[in-house]
Amino acid sequence: MAPTGLEIVECDEAGNITTSYVESGSSKRVDVILPKQTKTYTQQLLEVFLPVGYPHSVTEDYIHYQIYDSLQAFSSSIAGMLSSRAVLEGRIFSRAWTAHAEPRSQRFQLMRGIGVGVGDASASPTAALLLSVLQESMGRIATILFAHRLGTALEPECKRYRLVADIFNDTAMILDCLSPAFPKPIRVPLLSLSSVLRSLCGVCAGSSKASLSAHFAKRGNLGELNAKDSSQETVISLLGMLAGSVVVSWISSPLATWATLIGLLSVHLATNYAAVAAVSMKSLNRQRANIVLGGVLQSGTILRPADVSRIERVFERDGVLRWADGDQIIGHCRIGVTLSSLLARIAPRHKQTGSLDMQAIKLSDLMRVFAEEAYVLWFDDGSEAWIVLKEGATARDQLKAWMHALLLARRARAKAAKGEPDDKDDGSESKPLAELRITLDEVRTRFDACAGRLGDAGWDLDIAALETRAGTRMKMEKA
Numbered sequence: 001m002a003p004t005g006l007e008i009v010e011c012d013e014a015g016n017i018t019t020s021y022v023e024s025g026s027s028k029r030v031d032v033i034l035p036k037q038t039k040t041y042t043q044q045l046l047e048v049f050l051p052v053g054y055p056h057s058v059t060e061d062y063i064h065y066q067i068y069d070s071l072q073a074f075s076s077s078i079a080g081m082l083s084s085r086a087v088l089e090g091r092i093f094s095r096a097w098t099a100h101a102e103p104r105s106q107r108f109q110l111m112r113g114i115g116v117g118v119g120d121a122s123a124s125p126t127a128a129l130l131l132s133v134l135q136e137s138m139g140r141i142a143t144i145l146f147a148h149r150l151g152t153a154l155e156p157e158c159k160r161y162r163l164v165a166d167i168f169n170d171t172a173m174i175l176d177c178l179s180p181a182f183p184k185p186i187r188v189p190l191l192s193l194s195s196v197l198r199s200l201c202g203v204c205a206g207s208s209k210a211s212l213s214a215h216f217a218k219r220g221n222l223g224e225l226n227a228k229d230s231s232q233e234t235v236i237s238l239l240g241m242l243a244g245s246v247v248v249s250w251i252s253s254p255l256a257t258w259a260t261l262i263g264l265l266s267v268h269l270a271t272n273y274a275a276v277a278a279v280s281m282k283s284l285n286r287q288r289a290n291i292v293l294g295g296v297l298q299s300g301t302i303l304r305p306a307d308v309s310r311i312e313r314v315f316e317r318d319g320v321l322r323w324a325d326g327d328q329i330i331g332h333c334r335i336g337v338t339l340s341s342l343l344a345r346i347a348p349r350h351k352q353t354g355s356l357d358m359q360a361i362k363l364s365d366l367m368r369v370f371a372e373e374a375y376v377l378w379f380d381d382g383s384e385a386w387i388v389l390k391e392g393a394t395a396r397d398q399l400k401a402w403m404h405a406l407l408l409a410r411r412a413r414a415k416a417a418k419g420e421p422d423d424k425d426d427g428s429e430s431k432p433l434a435e436l437r438i439t440l441d442e443v444r445t446r447f448d449a450c451a452g453r454l455g456d457a458g459w460d461l462d463i464a465a466l467e468t469r470a471g472t473r474m475k476m477e478k479a
Contacts, residue, residue: 049231058216065212066229073237076268078247083177142199154203155465158208160314160315164204213226284461288312342376365433373390374389385405387401395461399447399461403443
């Protein structure tokens with residue numbers, strides 16, 4: 001048999017051939033062939049700021065988000081320079097006529113831009129320090145309270161809070177610019193509120209960007225993706241500072257400054273909204289669960305993440321239930337609540353003993369309905385569902401419970417629209433328990449049939465994104 005040639009190629013993470021090794025016939029020589037340089041200098045420069053292996057190492061929506069994110073960071077940098085100059089000009093103008101006679105300590109306060117004096121020149125540095133401590137303290141306290149109250153919601157609603165972060169930051173800029181126009185007693189609370197808003201911006205932006213980065217990274221390259229994102233922000237900030245230097249040199253009147261500032265902040269928020277709207281998250285939070293599961297219950301249609309991102313809202317009311325074919329709210333749902341909260345919707349609590357008078361149904365009957373499920377659900381006449389999760393409930397169990405609540409709300413709304421009266425009890429089982437059994441059987445059939453199709457469509461059913469508050473778990477024990 002005649003010897004055959006051998007060719008080996010090396011590729012980078014993007015799949016581009018970097019080197020070819022060719023051994024021809026019986027020769028012991030190996031030719032090393034380098035590909036011709038086909039990349040322009042612009043492409044080589046972009047590779048410095050893009051993740052290794054782009055576009056294969058990130059999701060498809062990464063580049064769209066980064067383009068809008070860069071535009072919003074650029075406009076924010078210019079707006080920040082205008083804001084800083086407006087603050088300094090306003091405060092310096094308010095006291096410039098006494099600046100030549102001020103002692104050195106008072107001039108130090110003036111240059112710091114504090115504008116909050118105590119009448120004693122020697123006490124001005126102390127006043128500046130105390131104001132700084134007050135602002136820092138209020139900002140840190142707000143950070144702790146915000147993280148405690150809404151920390152669980154930051155990941156499921158990362159798109160919303162990414163936009164909210166910049167709303168907080170832009171509001172803080174406006175408050176800083178307005179503060180010189182107010183008397184000193186009002187100026188201190190305004191500056192403190194500005195510090196609080198900036199602290200909340202830091203919490204929202206940091207947490208939401210971490211969730212978005214985890215979504216973009218496909219090959220476990222989260223650290224490298226964050227590093228490249230920092231490089232992009234550095235370049236955009238530098239360009240924004242250069243452009244801002246030109247802008248502030250051309251714009252001098254207060255009216256022009258405010259008009260330009262408001263225009264830049266509008267562009268900032270608009271591009272930020274476009275950035276988060278371009279992201280197609282693969283986790284099913286409450287709103288996306290309504291859209292996807294509603295489509296399954298209505299027609300069996302499975303929507304992909306890109307399809308849902310085009311119709312979902314960035315701002316949605318927490319816990320609402322909506323059907324897939326309309327904007328009308330058909331109910332509300334609370335998931336991860338305590339068992340006492342659920343039972344309080346069924347029976348009144350005795351004022352002295354605290355015991356519950358379960359006249360409508362027995363607790364054991366309700367537990368038997370959901371004996372094989374990882375949750376317990378109750379749906380009241382006010383179209384509100386209460387879901388108690390059992391110990392060991394997975395993300396799929398939560399989605400199943402949410403589908404159950406959505407189906408109950410839809411059936412209740414359909415009956416109310418048709419004017420159908422409530423069914424009478426047949427003596428064997430109460431009407432609420434019968435409704436729970438009927439809908440549970442349908443949910444079991446529908447959810448088990450569509451779970452695999454949802455995964456094939458690109459949804460990650462193992463990410464728990466329905467709970468936006470710290471929840472509890474129930475453990476069944478025999479008496």
